[in-house]
Amino acid sequence: MTKTTSPASARSTGRRGEEITKILFVVPAAVAIVVLFGYPVVKNLVMSFQDYTLATFFTGEAPWVGLQNFATVVGDALFTKALVNTALFTAGSIAGQFAIGLALALFFHRNFPLNRVVRALFLLPWLMPLIVGSAAWRAVLEQDSGILNVTLERLGIIDSPVPWLASSDVALVSVILVNIWLGIPFNLTLLYSGLQDIPEELYEAAALDGATGWRSFRYITWPNLREVVGIVLMLGVIYTLKVIDIILGLTHGGPANATETIATQSYERSFVEFKFGQGAALSNILIVISLAFAILYLRATRRRIDE
Amino acid sequence: MKKRLATLAALVTLTPLTLAACGDDSPPANATVDSLTLLDYYSDEPTNSLVQALVDKCGTAIGTKINRTAVPGPSLIQKVLQQASSKTLPDVLMLDNPDIQQIAATGALAPLGDYGIKTDGYAEGPVSAATYKGKLYGLQPAANTIGIFYNKDVLTKAGVTPPTTWDELKSTAKKLTTGDQYGFAFNATADFEGAWQFLPPMWTNGGDETKLKDPQVAEALALWKDLVDSGVSSKSVVTWGQGDVNDQFIAGKAAMMLNGPWNIPAIDKAKVNFGVVSFPVNKAGQTSTAPLGGEAWTVPQTGNKAKMNKAAEFVKCMNSDENQMQRAKDGGLVPTKLALADKFKTEVPSMAGFVDAVAHARARTGKLGEKWPDTAKVIYTGMQLVLTGQAAPADAMAKAGA
Amino acid sequence: MSARRPRAAIRTAVALVLLALMLFPVYWMLNISLQPSGNTLSGTFFPTDPTLAGYRTALQDQGRNLVTSLLVASGTVVVTLLVSTPCAYALAQFRFRWISWALLALLISQMIPGIVIANALYTLYERLGVLNSVPGLIVANAANAIPFGILILRSFMLGVPPSIVEAARVDGAGPIRSLVSVVVPISRNALITVGLFAFLFAWSDFIFALTLTTKGTVVPVTLGIYTYLGAHVDNWSAVMATAVLACIPAVILLVVAQKYIAAGATGGAVK
Numbered sequence: 001m002t003k004t005t006s007p008a009s010a011r012s013t014g015r016r017g018e019e020i021t022k023i024l025f026v027v028p029a030a031v032a033i034v035v036l037f038g039y040p041v042v043k044n045l046v047m048s049f050q051d052y053t054l055a056t057f058f059t060g061e062a063p064w065v066g067l068q069n070f071a072t073v074v075g076d077a078l079f080t081k082a083l084v085n086t087a088l089f090t091a092g093s094i095a096g097q098f099a100i101g102l103a104l105a106l107f108f109h110r111n112f113p114l115n116r117v118v119r120a121l122f123l124l125p126w127l128m129p130l131i132v133g134s135a136a137w138r139a140v141l142e143q144d145s146g147i148l149n150v151t152l153e154r155l156g157i158i159d160s161p162v163p164w165l166a167s168s169d170v171a172l173v174s175v176i177l178v179n180i181w182l183g184i185p186f187n188l189t190l191l192y193s194g195l196q197d198i199p200e201e202l203y204e205a206a207a208l209d210g211a212t213g214w215r216s217f218r219y220i221t222w223p224n225l226r227e228v229v230g231i232v233l234m235l236g237v238i239y240t241l242k243v244i245d246i247i248l249g250l251t252h253g254g255p256a257n258a259t260e261t262i263a264t265q266s267y268e269r270s271f272v273e274f275k276f277g278q279g280a281a282l283s284n285i286l287i288v289i290s291l292a293f294a295i296l297y298l299r300a301t302r303r304r305i306d307e
Numbered sequence: 308m309k310k311r312l313a314t315l316a317a318l319v320t321l322t323p324l325t326l327a328a329c330g331d332d333s334p335p336a337n338a339t340v341d342s343l344t345l346l347d348y349y350s351d352e353p354t355n356s357l358v359q360a361l362v363d364k365c366g367t368a369i370g371t372k373i374n375r376t377a378v379p380g381p382s383l384i385q386k387v388l389q390q391a392s393s394k395t396l397p398d399v400l401m402l403d404n405p406d407i408q409q410i411a412a413t414g415a416l417a418p419l420g421d422y423g424i425k426t427d428g429y430a431e432g433p434v435s436a437a438t439y440k441g442k443l444y445g446l447q448p449a450a451n452t453i454g455i456f457y458n459k460d461v462l463t464k465a466g467v468t469p470p471t472t473w474d475e476l477k478s479t480a481k482k483l484t485t486g487d488q489y490g491f492a493f494n495a496t497a498d499f500e501g502a503w504q505f506l507p508p509m510w511t512n513g514g515d516e517t518k519l520k521d522p523q524v525a526e527a528l529a530l531w532k533d534l535v536d537s538g539v540s541s542k543s544v545v546t547w548g549q550g551d552v553n554d555q556f557i558a559g560k561a562a563m564m565l566n567g568p569w570n571i572p573a574i575d576k577a578k579v580n581f582g583v584v585s586f587p588v589n590k591a592g593q594t595s596t597a598p599l600g601g602e603a604w605t606v607p608q609t610g611n612k613a614k615m616n617k618a619a620e621f622v623k624c625m626n627s628d629e630n631q632m633q634r635a636k637d638g639g640l641v642p643t644k645l646a647l648a649d650k651f652k653t654e655v656p657s658m659a660g661f662v663d664a665v666a667h668a669r670a671r672t673g674k675l676g677e678k679w680p681d682t683a684k685v686i687y688t689g690m691q692l693v694l695t696g697q698a699a700p701a702d703a704m705a706k707a708g709a
Numbered sequence: 710m711s712a713r714r715p716r717a718a719i720r721t722a723v724a725l726v727l728l729a730l731m732l733f734p735v736y737w738m739l740n741i742s743l744q745p746s747g748n749t750l751s752g753t754f755f756p757t758d759p760t761l762a763g764y765r766t767a768l769q770d771q772g773r774n775l776v777t778s779l780l781v782a783s784g785t786v787v788v789t790l791l792v793s794t795p796c797a798y799a800l801a802q803f804r805f806r807w808i809s810w811a812l813l814a815l816l817i818s819q820m821i822p823g824i825v826i827a828n829a830l831y832t833l834y835e836r837l838g839v840l841n842s843v844p845g846l847i848v849a850n851a852a853n854a855i856p857f858g859i860l861i862l863r864s865f866m867l868g869v870p871p872s873i874v875e876a877a878r879v880d881g882a883g884p885i886r887s888l889v890s891v892v893v894p895i896s897r898n899a900l901i902t903v904g905l906f907a908f909l910f911a912w913s914d915f916i917f918a919l920t921l922t923t924k925g926t927v928v929p930v931t932l933g934i935y936t937y938l939g940a941h942v943d944n945w946s947a948v949m950a951t952a953v954l955a956c957i958p959a960v961i962l963l964v965v966a967q968k969y970i971a972a973g974a975t976g977g978a979v980k
Contacts (some may be wrong), residue, residue, distance in 0.1 A: 025795035036852040037818040040829040055413040057391040112720040120963040136734040165546045193902040231864040254497030255545045256691040294816040351939030379935035
């Protein structure tokens with residue numbers, strides 16, 4: 001029996017096939033994310049409500065304690081300090097990394113010899129194992145014989161050696177500076193790519209209208225770069241909130257807790273004191289803070305798309 | 308494929324950790340064992356190869372192949388926890404002595420007394436470290452501790468002798484502080500290493516880790532503070548690990564240092580003429596006491612009786628007289644059997660300064676057991692509060708949470 | 710214009726000074742790797758008595774590990790780009806109702822501490838029997854980089870004018886065709902950048918290398934350097950030499966990749 005297909009139904013089967021294809025674009029990523037991140041997210045959340053200790057790994061028992069872990073960690077004498085340090089560390093790092101990264105990206109935007117090579121070499125800090133990086137920085141920041149103090153003294157900028165890592169007052173600043181250094185390649189590379197994607201014609205047209213320099217930045221560069229800036233800042237904040245390796249490598253959270261952040265506290269609770277429930281509670285608090293920023297970002301990006 | 312998907316699904320949804328009933332389907336205790344798995348943290352050379360040689364030797368002696376895995380030091384406990392969750396603990400597990408009681412408290416280790424292992428003739432420190440609730444859980448073949456290294460040439464030139472009291476330490480160090488050379492270097496970082504280095508002054512002065520607010524501990528803190536404030540020790544001690552302290556000593560930036568014998572190969576290579584003395588005492592009548600270092604072999608509860616028996620045999624073998632001497636010579640350690648002390652002194656004269664110290668070395672977990680890590684944290688925090696001038700020695704420990 | 714030549718030269722000079730400042734710690738690492746004592750306290754600005762002992766040790770021990778790292782990193786780049794690109798395109802151009810939720814999920818995935826993920830993966834890999842395998846490490850590193858890839862690529866793809874894609878669709882191209890023939894070439898900069906970071910994440914990963922290997926059969930170089938870092942004693946010159954050697958193939962790849970991040974990718978298409 002022959003079946004005549006009307007043009008309308010032919011179009012709709014075609015459209016459904018297309019819908020399926022569109023979904024398939026997303027499926028592999030979705031599977032990867034659910035498998036890799038689904039279990040840890042849920043487990044981490046549940047663990048923060050349990051009395052999860054060393055023994056739990058061997059016996060499997062983790063009694064439910066409700067909000068007690070959260071109460072304990074928030075009530076801890078160090079919590080406020082860690083929170084403040086986290087805020088300072090994140091704000092300082094992001095401001096520094098982004099400003100310098102953007103300035104460098106704009107600088108590299110023009111053609112000049114060795115542009116490519118120098119830009120590639122800027123990523124070298126990311127190729128160094130972090131243990132090497134922190135050892136190198138500890139040697140550089142050494143109070144007595146470190147090259148930074150030696151140079152600053154020779155140049156007459158300081159009178160006596162600065163206790164970069166040995167003083168509770170200065171240590172947080174030092175750690176922020178090193179983290180800025182670490183974050184510059186990330187910002188530079190992404191912002192540079194974003195700049196490269198802005199069509200030359202827009203600049204040429206603006207130049208014809210007399211808009212160059214600062215004005216071309218404000219009216220051409222910035223609006224076209226906003227989407228990339230948004231994601232760079234968003235991911236920057238999320239990643240910076242999580243940072244522990246560089247802090248622990250430089251100061252172990254000291255001297256006298258001067259460089260403890262929520263992230264380092266979370267790590268220490270779990271993997272040094274083996275109070276995994278409390279460590280998980282702290283990392284979840286951090287996730288909530290990140291979420292606040294994430295929601296801001298999503299609102300902003302949605303508004304931009306709808307425009 | 309379907310089975311794997313099912314496993315994936317089960318793991319992805321929330322699965323509580325349940326202890327699978329260890330069924331008695333394990334082979335009888337006297338079945339032949341082909342191989343044992345072993346985990347330790349001797350992943351660096353040359354220690355890695357030297358330990359491998361001993362492991363192979365004992366494997367041959369007990370007639371079993373040993374599959375050995377070595378991981379970096381800081382990640383051993385992580386690995387142990389991962390393996391515990393997945394029920395894949397090794398048959399033989401090396402543990403740093405302060406960790407033994409914590410792990411034993413979880414029920415993961417088998418009491419070695421069940422396999423006829425006795426500790427007669429062993430130094431007291433290793434035994435107390437490995438004993439939890441009256442039962443022995445680990446046997447340690449060799450141990451180390453820390454003492455004062457001094458640069459013989461520098462001291463001779465300055466016309467001073469190595470210090471025996473705290474006052475002498477301060478005055479000798481003062482005479483030796485010239486140019487960019489500090490008199491004395493030690494490690495005071497905000498981690499277990501910093502706490503470990505504070506134990507000699509604390510214990511020698513009669514301070515106790517269970518009573519941190521006592522004046523004896525405050526006096527020890529005052530010593531550390533005086534050394535830095537008077538300029539004989541660098542302010543950077545709060546950032547230096549023991550490795551950094553050794554670097555300072557070798558480079559001639561410190562005339563004396565508090566450190567351990569594992570540095571001797573590097574010191575010899577740099578051709579520094581060194582001597583070793585025990586940590587000085589504060590008042591007459593006190594005994595110099597230093598903390599116990601070194602690792603022990605343990606037998607995890609794997610449920611396989613035959614393998615556990617073999618593992619205990621392996622642990623016994625690694626602790627034989629011959630193997631203790633070998634391990635000690637390889638690793639800059641001292642054998643834990645007291646009877647071997649004299650022989651060891653004659654065979655390895657450079658370690659003579661440490662042999663007696665080890666015999667009296669005290670275990671960190673001797674009194675506190677699994678509560679040691681919390682106390683260690685208080686100790687290093689209090690110490691750093693004093694060294695950064697944020698607290699006076701008298702109330703630093705209280706401020707640190709004692 | 711004659712004025713431009715010296716201008717460009719000045720820029721190069723400034724660029725090199727900035728680079729020198731940025732790379733000073735890396736230089737310090739190089740300095741130490743050539744010192745005979747292997748002391749982090751080199752004291753001298755230049756290695757006055759350079760020795761290649763550290764390099765000889767590193768080459769002997771780490772050659773195989775370098776290859777392993779290269780394989781894992783390259784595999785990660787391929788898998789990450791293959792999976793992220795269509796997803797990013799979909800989230801940028803298609804009108805799904807649940808896009809905000811998807812983005813939120815992606816962002817949340819980036820908030821989890823690496824060690825938490827590694828521990829969970831260990832159990833999974835152990836059951837599946839894929840510990841100690843290069844493909845296993847590739848999958849782990851790729852899955853870790855995919856959300857990052859999607860988020861970054863999406864941001865770039867939002868800049869692709871819908872008119873271009875419309876034009877392709879009018880010509881009869883389905884969604885796959887539009888992606889491959891139109892969007893991918895335009896997004897070249899973004900793809901290379903994401904590939905670059907995927908490579909760097911995988912190359913410098915330590916936590917998966919440590920957790921997902923139990924024997925010494927598959928050892929990325931980040932784990933391999935622990936041959937020189939004992940519980941007490943550190944052989945810094947060998948560590949630094951390894952780090953330097955490990956940089957070389959990666960730097961070559963980076964320089965080559967940067968060549969392709971050129972301007973004007975979008976411009977031509979609009980015309």
